[in-house]
Amino acid sequence: MPGLGSVRALAFDVFGTVVDWRSGVARDAAAILGARGLDLDWGAFADRWRALYQPSLERVRSGERPWTRLDDLHRESLLQVLEEFGARSLSEAEIEDLNRAWHRLDPWPDAVEGLGRLKRRYVIATLSNGNVSLLVDMAKRAGLPWDAVLGAEVARAYKPLPESYLTTARLLDCRPEECLMVAAHHHDLVAARSCGFRTAYVHRPREFGPAQKDDLPAEHGHDLVVADFLELADALGA
Structure with missing residues (x-):
């Protein structure tokens, strides 16, 4: 070339x-939260979680907070999104499993x-x-x-x-x-x-x-x- x-x-x-992050996150949220009886707009759930991505990175980039790996930033954002969507009763194991949705994305x-x-x-x-x-x-x-x-x-x-x-x-x-x-x-x-x-x-x-x-x-x-x-x-x- x-x-x-x-x-x-x-x-x-x-x-x-x-990889297709939106479909993968929506899929895993539906499986994990759906098992708890929640019926949400799973695409909107994925979008809201992703919307917190750049703001959380910017706090590290700006020096507002020390280096923090993305898994930990994702988990902090997930807790906020779960609260916003009324999913407040998950166990620590369920939260960790859902946070690892980002490890399981399809190409x-x-x-x-x-x-x-x-x-x-x-x-x-x-x-x-x-x-x-x-x-x-x-x-x-x-x-x-x-x-x-x-x-x-x-x-x-x-x-x-x-x-x-x-x-x-x-x-x-x-x-x-x-x-x-x-x-x-x-x-x-x-x-x-x-x-x-x-x-x-x-x-x-x-x-x-x-x-x-x-x-x-x-x-x-x-x-x-x-x-x-x-x-x-x-x-x-x-």
């Missing part, structure tokens, strides 16, 4: 880009095949805000063939702080321009590009459900804009 010949490693956002249909093709030609690694144990559990369950599990916990910096991107490149022994950041979120790609990464936008039109609205990819100047990982592999000759 013209202009991308120096790329040696692909760094992937995970939530929403590789998008193209993800495993596409990653397998890309792995044959490139180093493929996570560059996620997820903690390492979460990402490893997810990969084992879903068959995600990562060469390395990197990102925020390893760098002690949540995206979009530059340290998260630059540490990933350094640990892969790559210059930033030798790394292609792959994500379904423009803000992630813009931050990676500001660190010298090349960027590939993958369109995930149902990440946030059927009412999702998207930015226009052309407005952000990404190196590649693709529909899925199979098209990405085609574009990169993998």
Whole structure:
């Protein structure tokens, strides 16, 4: 691909880009809370939990609180969401089980095949805000063939702080321009590009459900804009 010949490693956002977080969280909430007799809008439950994600990360990024792994931030947010939805009587074991829904997310249909093709030609690694144990559990369950599990916990910096991107490149022994950041979120790609990464936008039109609205990819100047990982592999000759 013209202009991308120096790329040696692909760094992937995970939530929403590789896996379908909304359906997985809604599914597990329905199973665990439904067993308690609750009948909620499970998509709305997942959306509300996810809506607390960036605010909780920002308190760490800003220095308001010390480094805290995502599993623990998710649990704090979950307790708030359970209170808001009137689910107040869960046991500690049930809360822990529901919090681990993020470890059990399903990949998008193209993800495993596409990653397998890309792995044959490139180093493929996570560059996620997820903690390492979460990402490893997810990969084992879903068959995600990562060469390395990197990102925020390893760098002690949540995206979009530059340290998260630059540490990933350094640990892969790559210059930033030798790394292609792959994500379904423009803000992630813009931050990676500001660190010298090349960027590939993958369109995930149902990440946030059927009412999702998207930015226009052309407005952000990404190196590649693709529909899925199979098209990405085609574009990169993998």
